[in-house]
Amino acid sequence: xxxxxxxxxxxxxxxxxxxxxxxxxxxxxxxxxxxxxxxxxxxxxxxxxxxxxxxxxxxxxxxxxxxxxxxxxxxxxxxxxxxxxxxxxxxxxxxxxxxxxxxxxxxxxxxxxxxxxxxxxxxxxxxxxxxxxxxxxxxxxxxxxxxxxxxxxxxxxxxxxxxxxxxxxxxxxxxxxxxxxxxxxxxxxxxxxxxxxxxxxxxxxxxxxxxxxxxxxxxxxxxxxxxxxxxxxxxxxxxxxxxxxxxxxxxxxxxxxxxxxxxxxxxxxxxxxxxxxxxxxxxxxxxxxxxxxxxxxxxxxxxxxxxxxxxxxxxxxxxxxxxxxxxxxxxxxxxxxxxxxxxxxxxxxxxxxxxxxxxxxxxxxxxxxxxxxxxxxxxxxxxxxxxxxxxxxxxxxxxxxxxxxxxxxxxxxxxxxxxxxxxxxxxxxxxxxxxxxxxxxxxxxxxxxxxxxxxxxxxxxxxxxxxxxxxxxxxxxxxxxxxxxxxxxxxxxxxxxxxxxxxxxxxxxxxxxxxxxxxxxxxxxxxxxxxxxxxxxxxxxxxxxxxxxxxxxxxxxxxxxxxxxxxxxxxxxxxxxxxxxxxxxxxxxxxxxxxxxxxxxxxxxxxxxxxxxxxxxxxxxxxxxxxxxxxxxxxxxxxxxxxxxxxxxxxxxxxxxxxxxxxxxxxxxxxxxxxxxxxxxxxxxxxxxxxxxxxx
Amino acid sequence: xxxxxxxxxxxxxxxxxxxxxxxxxxxxxxxxxxxxxxxxxxxxxxxxxxxxxxxxxxxxxxxxxxxxxxxxxxxxxxxxxxxxxxxxxxxxxxxxxxxxxxxxxxxxxxxxxxxxxxxxxxxxxxxxxxxxxxxxxxxxxxxxxxxxxxxxxxxxxxxxxxxxxxxxxxxxxxxxxxxxxxxxxxxxxxxxxxxxxxxxxxxxxxxxxxxxxxxxxxxxxxxxxxxxxxxxxxxxxxxxxxxxxxxxxxxxxxxxxxxxxxxxxxxxxxxxxxxxxxxxxxxxxxxxxxxxxxxx
Numbered sequence: 001x002x003x004x005x006x007x008x009x010x011x012x013x014x015x016x017x018x019x020x021x022x023x024x025x026x027x028x029x030x031x032x033x034x035x036x037x038x039x040x041x042x043x044x045x046x047x048x049x050x051x052x053x054x055x056x057x058x059x060x061x062x063x064x065x066x067x068x069x070x071x072x073x074x075x076x077x078x079x080x081x082x083x084x085x086x087x088x089x090x091x092x093x094x095x096x097x098x099x100x101x102x103x104x105x106x107x108x109x110x111x112x113x114x115x116x117x118x119x120x121x122x123x124x125x126x127x128x129x130x131x132x133x134x135x136x137x138x139x140x141x142x143x144x145x146x147x148x149x150x151x152x153x154x155x156x157x158x159x160x161x162x163x164x165x166x167x168x169x170x171x172x173x174x175x176x177x178x179x180x181x182x183x184x185x186x187x188x189x190x191x192x193x194x195x196x197x198x199x200x201x202x203x204x205x206x207x208x209x210x211x212x213x214x215x216x217x218x219x220x221x222x223x224x225x226x227x228x229x230x231x232x233x234x235x236x237x238x239x240x241x242x243x244x245x246x247x248x249x250x251x252x253x254x255x256x257x258x259x260x261x262x263x264x265x266x267x268x269x270x271x272x273x274x275x276x277x278x279x280x281x282x283x284x285x286x287x288x289x290x291x292x293x294x295x296x297x298x299x300x301x302x303x304x305x306x307x308x309x310x311x312x313x314x315x316x317x318x319x320x321x322x323x324x325x326x327x328x329x330x331x332x333x334x335x336x337x338x339x340x341x342x343x344x345x346x347x348x349x350x351x352x353x354x355x356x357x358x359x360x361x362x363x364x365x366x367x368x369x370x371x372x373x374x375x376x377x378x379x380x381x382x383x384x385x386x387x388x389x390x391x392x393x394x395x396x397x398x399x400x401x402x403x404x405x406x407x408x409x410x411x412x413x414x415x416x417x418x419x420x421x422x423x424x425x426x427x428x429x430x431x432x433x434x435x436x437x438x439x440x441x442x443x444x445x446x447x448x449x450x451x452x453x454x455x456x457x458x459x460x461x462x463x464x465x466x467x468x469x470x471x472x473x474x475x476x477x478x479x480x481x482x483x484x485x486x487x488x489x490x491x492x493x494x495x496x497x498x499x500x501x502x503x504x505x506x507x508x509x510x511x512x513x514x515x516x517x518x519x520x521x522x523x524x525x526x527x528x529x530x531x532x533x534x535x536x537x538x539x540x541x542x543x544x545x546x547x548x549x550x551x552x553x554x555x556x557x558x559x560x561x562x563x564x565x566x567x568x569x570x571x572x573x574x575x576x577x578x579x580x581x582x583x584x585x586x587x588x589x590x591x592x593x594x595x596x597x598x599x600x601x602x603x604x605x606x607x608x609x610x611x612x613x614x615x616x617x618x619x620x621x622x623x624x625x626x627x628x629x630x631x632x633x634x635x636x637x638x639x640x641x642x643x644x645x646x647x648x649x650x651x652x653x654x655x656x657x658x659x660x661x662x663x664x665x666x667x668x669x670x671x672x673x674x675x676x677x678x679x680x681x682x683x684x685x686x687x688x689x690x691x692x693x694x695x696x
Numbered sequence: 697x698x699x700x701x702x703x704x705x706x707x708x709x710x711x712x713x714x715x716x717x718x719x720x721x722x723x724x725x726x727x728x729x730x731x732x733x734x735x736x737x738x739x740x741x742x743x744x745x746x747x748x749x750x751x752x753x754x755x756x757x758x759x760x761x762x763x764x765x766x767x768x769x770x771x772x773x774x775x776x777x778x779x780x781x782x783x784x785x786x787x788x789x790x791x792x793x794x795x796x797x798x799x800x801x802x803x804x805x806x807x808x809x810x811x812x813x814x815x816x817x818x819x820x821x822x823x824x825x826x827x828x829x830x831x832x833x834x835x836x837x838x839x840x841x842x843x844x845x846x847x848x849x850x851x852x853x854x855x856x857x858x859x860x861x862x863x864x865x866x867x868x869x870x871x872x873x874x875x876x877x878x879x880x881x882x883x884x885x886x887x888x889x890x891x892x893x894x895x896x897x898x899x900x901x902x903x904x905x906x907x908x909x910x911x912x913x914x915x916x917x918x919x920x921x922x923x924x925x926x927x928x929x930x931x932x933x934x935x936x937x938x939x940x941x942x943x944x945x946x947x948x949x950x951x952x953x954x955x956x957x958x959x960x961x962x963x964x965x966x967x968x969x970x971x972x973x974x975x976x977x978x979x980x981x982x983x984x985x986x987x988x989x990x991x992x
Contacts, residue, residue: 282990285934288961292941293979295888298967 008052009384010369010472012361012391021098022220024425026086029077030070030099034062038132038284039105042067043096047074047087047198049190053113056269057276059361059391063398065280070099074198075190084205087198089115089142093122094199100130109280111135113265114237115203118142121246122209125222133226133283135276136246138262140210144216145242146466148235156200163196164188174262176234179460181453182383183266199240220249227252228279230272263467269390270397270423294404300330301696304354304429306396306403306413307342309363313540313613314411315345316512316597317478317685321409322351324689329696335405337396340364341574348594356399361388364575374655375559375633378638379440379454382414389415405429407695412436421464427471430695434688436478436612437639438504439489443632453667454634455490459530462489465503470609474691477504478684483643505691511620512686516601523602533565533671536603538596540611543575548628551660552607556584561673563671569603571596597621605671607663610636610652612643619649620680624670626663628653649677707751709781712758719776720769720799722792725783728776729769729796733761737829738805739988740792742891743771745812745837746913747881748901750775752810755977756984764988769796769847774905775810784913790819796825800842806830806988810973811837811946814954822930830991832936832984833954835970837946839921840928841953844944852914870907878902884944885968894974928957935960936987938967938980961987 022028031051042054051069056412067316071078073087081087096119100108109132112120117136124131137508140530150173159166171187191199210216221543227250231243240256247254255275257264265272303325307318315338322334336346336353339360346353366388370381393415400408410416420427440457442450465472477484477500484497516522520530528534537552539545549570560566567586571580574592580590593599600606600614601621608614610629618625627650629636644650651670653663714730721727730750739760741753749770760766770777771789793816797805809817814836821828826861850856850863859869864880882898883891919927935958939951948964955962963983965972973980 285990288935290953290955290962290964292964292966295965295967295976297889610718 010366011055011059011510012388013062017103019102021095021102023091023094023098025381026073026081026091027079028070028073028095028099030068030102030552032103033058033067033069034065036062036065037287038065038280039063039100039103039108040067040280041096041100041103041105041108041110042069043092043110043112043119044070044072044076045112045114045116045494046202047072047080047194048203049187050078050193052076052186052190052264052557054265055186055275055387056390057111057265059387060273060394061276063359063395064277064286065109066103066105068099068103068105070095072202074202075194080194080198082201084201085207086208087202088181089119089122089206089209093119093126096120096123106130107132109133109283111137111276112139113137114140114149114262117246118209119220120285121223121227121250122219124225124227128224131225133279134223134230134250134252135230135279136230136252137230137265137272138232138235139202139229139243139246140238141216141242141246142218143210143213143221145213145239145245148237148239150236156204159196159200164192166196167191173236174669175267176236177259177267178463179456180267181456182386183263186266187263199388217245217249220246223250226279226283228275229254230257230264230275231255232257232262232264234260235262237262270393270419270426273390273394290696291402298407299404301329302403302405302406303332303334303409303696304400305334305336305338306408306410306416307336307338307340307346307412308412309342310412313611315342316613317510318342318409318411319345319349319351320495320510320512320685321692323686325684325692325696327686328689328693332696337399344574344592350631354399358394359395361391363388363392368543368575373547374545374628375631376544377443378456378630378636379442379450379634380632383453389418393482400429405566407432407692409692410434417472418464421468424471430473431471432474432476432692432695433472434476434478436483437635438477438484438500439487439639441485441487441634441638443634443637445632458489458493462493462499473695475504475507476688476691478507478508478510478688479643480506482510482646485639485642487638507688507691508681508684509616509620510688511617511680511682512685513595513597513617515682516598516621519602522598526599526602528567528602531565532567533563533605534603535559535566535605535607535667535671536567536571536599537568538571538572538600538614539576539609540614543573544630545573545609546576546580548607548609548655549576549581551655552663553582553584553587555660555663555667556587558660559584559667560667562664566667566671569599571599605667610640612636612640615640615644615650616680619644619647619677620682622675622677624673624675625650626653626666626670627651628655628658631655637684647678647680649675710754712761716800718799720795723783724793725772725777725778725780725792727769727772727792727796729800731800732757732766733764733991735761735764736764737988737991738767738802739984740793740802740805740807741766741768742807742809742813742816743769743774743789744810746771746773747878747910748774748898749777749904751901752971752974755974756808756981759981760856760984760988764806765986767800767802769793773909774901776879777904779909780912782912783900784935786815786819786919789816790823793820794827795822802828803827806832806991807985808832808834809836810834811970814838815924818919818924818931820925821933822927825930825932828933830934830936830987831931831958831960832938832987833951833960834973834980835940835943835946836937836940836950836954838928838950838954839919839924840950840957841948842947844947844949847947867907867911870910874907875899875903878906881945885970886946886975887965888940888975891960891969891975894971897974898971927958931958932989934991936983937962938983939964940970940971940972941966941969943970945970 017032020027050071074080110120117139167188229247407430440454442454606625804827805842806819878899886894911988937955
């Protein structure tokens with residue numbers, strides 16, 4: 001099957017309304033997002049792509065405008081008519097008009113890319129009452145100027161023979177920016193959904209809307225509304241001269257993007273989103289509202305803490321760091337931009353959660369959707385989170401533009417760190433980056449491709465830091481130099497440890513709790529008897545761990561036979577429904593447990609995944625534990641494992657080969673055992689806070 | 697040797713000199729105007745209470761003039777304009793403004809006003825809408841919204857037995873200790889810490905006119921609350937109100953009330969007094985630029 005379609009990744013935002021318009025038997029699929037008073041209609045391009053091409057714009061724009069997108073004839077969920085006439089440019093324009101009407105809007109700001117920008121201009125010229133303004137990226141207006149000299153003389157035979165390889169080279173040309181692997185993959189997948197024949201019909205065989213340069217110029221002159229033109233100087237599809245001609249003839253504004261190719265909405269979404277928003281605001285000023293600005297010396301000291309929601313672990317350590325920071329700056333107000341399940345911990349601690357947090361696109365849900373049986377390809381899951389990361393960065397940006405903070409703290413806040421380096425002019429506060437691992441690493445079965453991709457991601461990060469050292473005022477590694485893996489960032493790239501020592505401060509490990517002084521007292525408090533052999537089974541905050549829980553529960557009868565004093569406590573966590581787990585006599589299943597670390601400190605054995613937080617809590621409390629790294633999870637399989645081996649902590653298990661019998665045997669061998677782990681420091685939070693406090 | 701009370705200090709070096717300037721005479725009163733820059737849009741910086749003159753816009757002019765054509769004039773009673781004995785009604789100022797626009801061939805303009813200038817701006821925006829593209833108000837002195845309770849404590853025209861605080865806002869005191877009044881008034885206007893230069897500037901401009909002129913300007917306001925509310929309701933152009941939240945001259949309630957009455961945008965400045973354009977010029981310049989740039 002040529003179209004080998006990849007499952008659509010989690011969206012940052014789903015439509016509030018969707019439907020079809022039908023014209024002369026052709027059905028066109030559209031989506032509506034948001035309910036703001038002003039409508040923003042985004043045209044698709046030719047059937048070489050579909051409406052997902054706007055995925056980095058929709059979540060942001062729909063917070064400010066009612067955003068309408070539709071799939072072109074021949075791709076996405078729109079019909080693929082079989083005649084060239086059905087792909088006439090004016091048909092595409094009329095589709096846009098019909099979609100606008102169906103969505104209930106009388107007028108809109110209209111955006112488009114390449115031929116889509118051509119459709120937008122045609123709509124503005126032919127139905128001026130419907131169009132408030134046109135935002136045109138790399139506009140394609142046929143005949144207006146000579147085509148791009150590197151313009152392809154694509155062989156239709158080649159397209160038909162191997163469409164994927166045609167697309168790979170076609171889109172590689174349109175994404176000349178380094179490190180565009182994900183954008184390229186997206187474009188190829190979307191194109192494959194439509195197939196080559198529809199593109200050949202639309203782009204080669206369909207009638208062009210006019211035949212002369214003068215007709216093209218006349219079309220542009222008939223556009224009377226404000227026009228914004230964006231053009232990348234590395235665009236090999238549309239020339240600068242054409243963009244200039246459109247801007248000049250429509251009396252519009254041209255924004256030249258240097259170093260950009262044909263698809264800046266994908267590759268530089270933050271910049272394009274800002275330009276679209278400013279343009280739309282100038283065309284249709286938003287309703288007046290009250291804004292506040294506070295004089296510099298009248299401001300309170302304020303920090304915004306962005307805590308990664310992937311796993312519950314960061315929440316605990318971030319709260320500990322925040323508490324230490326308040327000791328050093330008692331007047332500092334800390335607000336949190338965070339989402340479930342981090343907010344569970346923050347609420348329990350009485351921390352102040354910024355109300356915009358409710359608008360964050362949920363990352364945990366995405367991570368769960370990417371996981372299979374005890375399997376999470378963490379690197380690909382992060383890549384397939386690109387839309388969510390842009391959406392959440394745009395929200396962060398709105399928050400820090402509305403309100404004044406002295407400091408931004410991002411604990412593995414990938415979106416903040418990445419897009420600040422991509423848009424360094426947006427940094428308007430001190431900024432601290434925290435992480436407990438450095439370097440994307442390939443899994444063995446990922447082959448050359450994964451080796452290339454992880455190295456490419458590492459290279460981009462290294463280039464970001466080298467070029468813009470001013471972005472991270474502090475980079476804090478949660479751990480010690482010995483915790484850094486000995487690998488290289490890639491074949492041609494530096495060693496991770498050397499580089500990390502040069503670019504990070506080391507806070508030591510941050511457990512987020514005081515070590516337990518009197519374990520017997522704690523056991524009594526928690527209701528664990530002195531003779532009981534307590535085994536706590538937990539899989540952290542995400543829903544990925546259901547399969548491991550089930551397997552350990554399966555091992556329970558045999559384990560109980562081996563260890564008669566065994567008391568097994570299974571903690572399902574906030575995202576797994578305890579009712580879905582099998583029950584056994586003598587087995588306790590609990591939902592979320594507040595201060596789980598106290599149970600882990602009190603137990604005689606724990607069974608966990610390979611996540612850092614939980615395994616290090618066990619290490620700090622000197623408890624024996626079995627850990628099962630998630631398959632394909634590079635962080636658990638390399639970074640965490642390296643750290644645990646350094647501490648001499650835990651017994652690594654293998655989900656592939658260790659069944660209930662092996663687990664029961666391991667429980668019997670490990671439970672209650674005295675361990676000889678390296679000690680874990682207890683001043684990590686204070687050290688991290690001290691590094692951060694210097695910036696306030 | 698007698699010290700002349702009103703001897704102005706030599707004007708400090710300007711960042712930008714006018715590209716054109718001159719006088720226009722209306723009803724026997726001569727008014728001094730200046731034009732800076734040559735942008736397509738004209739920004740008209742209106743006079744405020746004649747206690748100061750057009751130099752109070754000094755932090756706006758050089759910046760705005762790089763983007764717009766800036767027009768301003770000294771209101772009757774101060775600066776290089778005449779100081780007639782009477783004729784300080786709001787509609788006189790509005791008529792002066794139109795005369796200046798005519799003299800400088802300014803068909804229409806966006807208005808920016810401070811404090812008392814708001815009333816002239818309201819008259820122009822409501823009654824000559826074809827000549828007004830938009831109106832930005834800074835700490836407007838209008839009778840809309842809530843005022844400050846202590847402003848009504850002392851009589852203005854009775855002899856008082858105290859000079860403390862707002863008792864200085866009194867006609868006898870003005871005649872007795874004009875500089876004392878100016879120093880008090882402008883310390884209230886610029887109540888942000890570290891505002892010495894802004895106070896000195898304004899006191900200096902105040903000394904360029906006389907207590908007699910200020911007395912003539914006082915109480916000549918024919919616009920009562922109802923009239924102002926009616927004018928505000930008729931304003932059809934875009935409106936921006938910039939209001940200091942610590943404004944101790946007219947109070948933050950006035951700007952909030954004007955924004956509500958006109959349906960305009962309100963920017964509230966925490967920690968700011970009555971003269972944010974002088975005390976926080978970078979912010980106010982950006983707010984004005986953004987507002988002016990978006991006008992059709």
